[in-house]
Amino acid sequence: MDEYSEDIFDEKKIKKAINKGKRKSFITIVFVSIIVFVLLTIANFAISAYFSQKAFKQWDAYVRLSTPNGYISETVDSRGILGGMSHYKISKDMKIKSIVIEQKQYQFGLNPSVLISRGAGSSIGVTGEDWQLSYKENGWREMLFFHPEVDYKKYKNDEELIESMDGEKIYEVALSFDQPYKPSELPTLQLPEMTWFWLNTYSNTQLNTFKQEAKEYDWSATFIRENEALGFSIRNSYPSASDWAYEYEEFLELLNTSASSEHQKTYNTMKNIGIDDVEILGVIVYGTKDEIVEIMKDPTIKASSLGGITENY
Known part of the structure; x- marks a missing residue:
């Protein structure tokens, strides 16, 4: 080659x-x-x-x-x-x-x-002639609360509205007390089996703001919306000390976990307050028309606000 x-x-x-x-x-x-x-x-x-x-x-x-x-x-x-x-x-x-x-x-x-x-949702009463209500996507009204240490020009009372409705449905109603009550001092109301308790989680600064708004603003816009009210439920008509303690601990854990920075601030305040010293400002109750109206007649109830309504089955 x-x-x-x-x-x-x-x-x-x-x-x-x-x-x-x-x-x-x-x-x-x-x-x-x-x-x-x-x-x-x-x-x-x-x-x-x-x-x-x-x-x-x-x-x-x-x-x-x-x-x-x-x-x-x-x-x-x-x-x-x-x-x-x-x-x-x-x-x-x-x-x-x-x-x-x-x-x-x-x-x-x-x-x-x-x-x-x-x-999503809508509101009515923006003219000041009626309560400035907001609605959820399914059409339910958002409930309104009234702090017992604030002097409002007008308080919402949905008793007549509820009395005019079907008595067999289940109604959700927010009730604001006439004064703050500790768990051991709660009025002797015959509460339904499931009741949501509104806690006083507001700082002095927030309370002073509520008072100033109630004094300066129109009555139709001065209240506390349900998403600004914090609390927890107890499924017992006569809650025991252990019921209160357990639900309160769960409540604190939620505050510490929540995505809201405001909830974290509330946790930093409430974690140093024991359940015996927590103040109850109101409740949310669930029941038929007759059950709800009976509770609303109690003199300790300062305001009432209707929320959701569902069939009783």
Whole structure:
């Protein structure tokens, strides 16, 4: 074989070796890419799941505090890279059954999805001729509370409205007391089996603001909305000391967990107050028309506000 043929042979071998090396490198790159993709996908899923669960606990606590007897009944996550968005339903325990009242969203993770939110519900009474009520998505009215240490120009009283309604339905009514009561000093009302207790969680600054607003603003807009009232339920007509202690500890834990910074501030104040010294400002009761009206006639009831209504079955 002459020198020219050997050069050609060597050149073919070199090209073959180069092509083989390229294929090997390509296969290696593809294999490594697949491994990296799988690892990143698993890591993204784990991180998103962690933040999703953390956000759920925070927002469920927020809902339980801002919606009396409310809770998140269903969530559907939309996950992206290291985060996402959760669509959730808020249900309310109406003593005999739970009902979905609203649907909302929250973001979670290191890279949450863009959240575009549009208002839901409506309000009436914006002219000052009637109470400035707000409504939930399902049409229920948001309840109003009146702090017993604030001198309001006018107090809401829905007794006549409730008396005119169907007596067999279950009504949700917020009742504001004439003065703060400690658990051991509560009026001897025949409360329903499930009652939500409104606690005095307001600072002196907040209370002074309420007083100033009641003095300067129109009566139709001076009150405390239900999402600004904090408390907890007890499913016992005659709650024991252990019932109070247990529910109060759960209440403090919700405050400490909630996504709201205002709830965290309230926790820092309330954690140093024992249940025996907590003040009760009012209640939310559930029952038929006759049951509710009987409670409303008690002289310790300063105001009443109708909320949800559901069938008694």
